[in-house]
Amino acid sequence: MVNIQEVNKYLYKYREEILPKYWYNIIPDLPKPLPPPMDPKDTNSRIELLQRILPKEVIKQQFTIDRFVKIPDEILEKYVVVGRPTPLFRAIGLEKFLDTPARIYFKYEGALPTGSHKVNTAIAQVYYAYSENVEGVTTETGAGQWGSAVALASSLYRLKSIVFMVKTSYDHKPARRSLIEFYGAEVVPSPSKITRFGRSLLENNPDHPGSLGIAISEAIEYALEHGYRYVMGSVIDVVLLHQTIIGLEAMRQMELIGEEPDIIVACVGGGSNFAGLAYPFIGLRNKGKRFIAVGSAEVPKFSKGEYRYDYPDTAGLLPLLKMITLGKDFVPPPIYSGGLRYHGLAPSLSLLIRERVVEAIEYREVEVYKAARIFAETQGIVPAPESAHAVKAVIDIALEARKRNEKITILFNLSGHGLLDIDNYKSMMIRYGRF
């Protein structure tokens, strides 16, 4: 058995000082009560379904109103194993290049083994599944970021995992697929033959390209039929809760160097890495701060989305959530930031944007690509295309600060590195040119 004293012994004193023992839950601190998940007016209760496929503790955390949720020692231990606390960097290379008086810090979640923040909630959810003595977990994955995080988390707890990977990605993203397999997980192209739903689709069309909605349906069906648990990568409150470890660490790290951020920036897909960094500051220490959520102009939920109840998944299997959405049937254009190609937005973040606590902006892919190149050439790290959206916003803010000669402090979330997206960047270099 692990206990927290033991975990601490593995860390240098300063790393132990940084690692929080609690996640932060923003729900009780929202400016208005959060509209709850709802069931549609047909027969099947989605909320009941969730209760059958998610680990009990995950359900409990999804609905808790406690401000702080204790992180079990068994999870803290795995956080330490994979490299938490992640480093806080000062982007001095970028600052100099921009010749800005702004000080730019970033929290680097790409330091985690699969290269993004996704593993923070994967470890938590898989642990709760593990503690229910189930055989394994299922999930879906598009480009593979989330699938590899689940595969990694499952291997750490020696649990089986079955990842339903959208057929087109399965065929065209061999690296991520191999990574998932390397962790010992099973990758199944979706639609697959191992679920009823998959078989029914393949019967009509053996070459079905699949979709994220289909993969979710298959993952849920498999979990239901085989007593597995289903794990989710973004959007729902409990995922955002787990990600707050990012901001809690960053807060402590900034304190230790005597800094306080004026502006906090992160990119937005479902909203979990933004919430992860920003929510602790929004809820616990927001005085004089601006919060900026950065989306893709090709997936214009901020500028064109509506605030209403909608399904978080295309298949409509999950409960309705009140959120900013482009509609579950919105088909995003094929931008290279796979993680931002999502029609909706976490309910709490949707509310915070509506209430103007959080500002929202969007950038086009070509601008984001240029920002990514600048970041790589001045800081060395190739940002994930998703994270590069935050980089673009930060560059604009820092240049504005130069104009006004403002010595502001910016903190942003570099949610992932782009080493496994390098083929995408190659396509962008061809499409947009080098400069």
Add this chain to the structure above:
Amino acid sequence: MVNIQEVNKYLYKYREEILPKYWYNIIPDLPKPLPPPMDPKDTNSRIELLQRILPKEVIKQQFTIDRFVKIPDEILEKYVVVGRPTPLFRAIGLEKFLDTPARIYFKYEGALPTGSHKVNTAIAQVYYAYSENVEGVTTETGAGQWGSAVALASSLYRLKSIVFMVKTSYDHKPARRSLIEFYGAEVVPSPSKITRFGRSLLENNPDHPGSLGIAISEAIEYALEHGYRYVMGSVIDVVLLHQTIIGLEAMRQMELIGEEPDIIVACVGGGSNFAGLAYPFIGLRNKGKRFIAVGSAEVPKFSKGEYRYDYPDTAGLLPLLKMITLGKDFVPPPIYSGGLRYHGLAPSLSLLIRERVVEAIEYREVEVYKAARIFAETQGIVPAPESAHAVKAVIDIALEARKRNEKITILFNLSGHGLLDIDNYKSMMIRYGRF
């Protein structure tokens, strides 16, 4: 201008405590004088050639007998930018899996942006080229690890870089090639049309597959003709010197948690990551310690190599070095650890092995592959295939410690991660099976 006070401000106190201000040079502490580089008995002096293509400060450091060499602030600054000090991990996941009383620590050089230790010397050499006001640097690359490190370093100093990439790798390793380009470097398939030597080869065979020796020749010719500087990735003393930042940091990090390693382990290609971790301990703090260099059984230089003067490069353009070698014309089998497919071994490390200060062992690829899987599944990080050789040795040592119930402390160098080698691992999964 940067000064060291300024650099320190970017770091937390603890990180600043860890970052050394000097590299450590083992030459004055070797058990015997090191046989010097020599010129062959034909007309061209290789040593003179080196003096024309390497930055002057690099040549000076190559031949210095000072025990400590100050790291210029401009280099320290870039070390900080790319993430130095790198983290020291305790491998508690692996320890538990092996049920060993041994405590296992590793220094994680894969935390650097291109995923390996190579950038430590790339930054130093490129800086010295930059300070001579040249237009750019050239180098060769096989699989691309070294090329991407040079591209990154060059982008940080805003210097041009031309990377001659072995044609077969250029065609079959598109990800590494794109990464080098993303940093703004020019990648040229070798043999190329931009050197006389390249053109002469292409004339005879337009489909020439290239080789590392040819790429070196081209990089040197281009540097000579265009007033560029040439940068080297391993083997020579000055590269090993720069890499000692790894061990100096690790020494301090171990001190801070009150640990002292009994056994120090690293894999060996040309010898630079091994030297980087081990030399500071060998020279400054070796009491009661064992040092273990791990090679590939498919490139059996330890078991079958001779200790004699040989060329470090297949083309025979560089000075002769007294070293353990399989002969410059040795053709290594196509193992997936590209960085270990090298016929020779740094002169100082060759001497230390001959003098039995350092032990040397070799493992076959299949064993290394299994160790890599175990490491990924227990620690989350996919090790570079090269680094997995060290992991295999550590597993064996830890299991031996279990048998004898010895509470030893092991420190090894995880010189890189394997996220860009995942295709290679895929091939190994197919060749050796999953388990």
